[in-house]
Amino acid sequence: MSIPALELNDGNSIPQLGYGVFKVPPAETERAVSEALEIGYRHIDTAAIYGNEEGVGAAIAASGIARDDLFITTKLWNDRHHGEEPRAAIGESLEKLGLEKVDLYLVHWPTPAKDDYVHAFAKLVELREAGLTRSIGVSNFLVPHLERTVKETGVVPAVNQIELHPAYQQRDVVAWADEHGIRIEAWGPLGQGKYDLFGTPAVAEAAAAHGVTPRRPYCAGTSRRASSCSRSRCAPSGCARTSTCSASSSRTPRSRRSTRSTRWTAPDVSVRILTM
Numbered sequence: 001m002s003i004p005a006l007e008l009n010d011g012n013s014i015p016q017l018g019y020g021v022f023k024v025p026p027a028e029t030e031r032a033v034s035e036a037l038e039i040g041y042r043h044i045d046t047a048a049i050y051g052n053e054e055g056v057g058a059a060i061a062a063s064g065i066a067r068d069d070l071f072i073t074t075k076l077w078n079d080r081h082h083g084e085e086p087r088a089a090i091g092e093s094l095e096k097l098g099l100e101k102v103d104l105y106l107v108h109w110p111t112p113a114k115d116d117y118v119h120a121f122a123k124l125v126e127l128r129e130a131g132l133t134r135s136i137g138v139s140n141f142l143v144p145h146l147e148r149t150v151k152e153t154g155v156v157p158a159v160n161q162i163e164l165h166p167a168y169q170q171r172d173v174v175a176w177a178d179e180h181g182i183r184i185e186a187w188g189p190l191g192q193g194k195y196d197l198f199g200t201p202a203v204a205e206a207a208a209a210h211g212v213t214p215r216r217p218y219c220a221g222t223s224r225r226a227s228s229c230s231r232s233r234c235a236p237s238g239c240a241r242t243s244t245c246s247a248s249s250s251r252t253p254r255s256r257r258s259t260r261s262t263r264w265t266a267p268d269v270s271v272r273i274l275t276m
């Protein structure tokens, strides 16, 4: 299964479909990631706060897959923004992952009340220069956080990973990111099971129009609109500005089904229906 990749504003590229391990118990993470790698995922999304970086590292080590063929993301948690904590934190994550560098390191949340997210991102710039991460970005940043970060650091994040699905489209954040060359990565693209997204009339109509299960147009359409989701992807040509997504499932069959969407290009009809 070949997953299209997109170029980031720093010249690196990111696979459009990723496997996320939020809420995957540490004891199950090595198995879940090993199975995800086996069926073709190469982009794994974890975070220090998920407590399962060791499991991701063990699966990577056991996979025999060349390091350059993997794209590993982890994230700086909220209580490590200040002082030299970002360097200490990435050091701990790299040790748990068994890696010398990650492909993407994100400030997990802006936590504006603490007013240290600009400092944290400025430290990520140093970590990239030190070769501890290939690309740097943010997560859950809203437009004011993005504006201030770029203005005060002079550096544009490569990625902003945000909650994004048809029931939560964050159009202002997506538009600002598009205008400033930031790739949007969707988390919770399936609505975290909270919304019956596959059951929405629009998705059912798109599925009926193509004689496929609702998941197909949903995944393909979501990628075109969402600019990055936990399962989706469509033909790269049709969605230049589309970013990536990372989805998660503790059940391999579901992960296997989601990967099939990469072959599905959502003719405009589906996209038109899904951009509710």
Ligand SMILES: NC(=O)c1ccc[n+]([C@@H]2O[C@H](COP(=O)([O-])OP(=O)(O)OC[C@H]3O[C@@H](n4cnc5c(N)ncnc54)[C@H](OP(=O)(O)O)[C@@H]3O)[C@@H](O)[C@H]2O)c1
Residues within 6 Å of the ligand: 019, 020, 021, 022, 023, 045, 046, 108, 139, 140, 161, 162, 186, 187, 188, 189, 190, 191, 192, 193, 215, 230, 246, 247, 248, 249, 250, 251, 254, 255, 257, 258
């Ligand atoms: N940056 C952040 O703040 C942030 C926040 C949340 C998530 N994330 C990242 O985004 C990833 C994905 O988000 P998420 O896990 O929260 O939500 P999600 O991917 O939208 O939804 C995951 C849920 O969907 C179910 N599911 C998986 N595949 C399915 C399928 N083919 N059909 C129907 N249901 C399916 C899973 O159930 P089963 O497990 O039972 O299969 C699971 O409950 C996370 O793993 C994490 O890496 C980042």
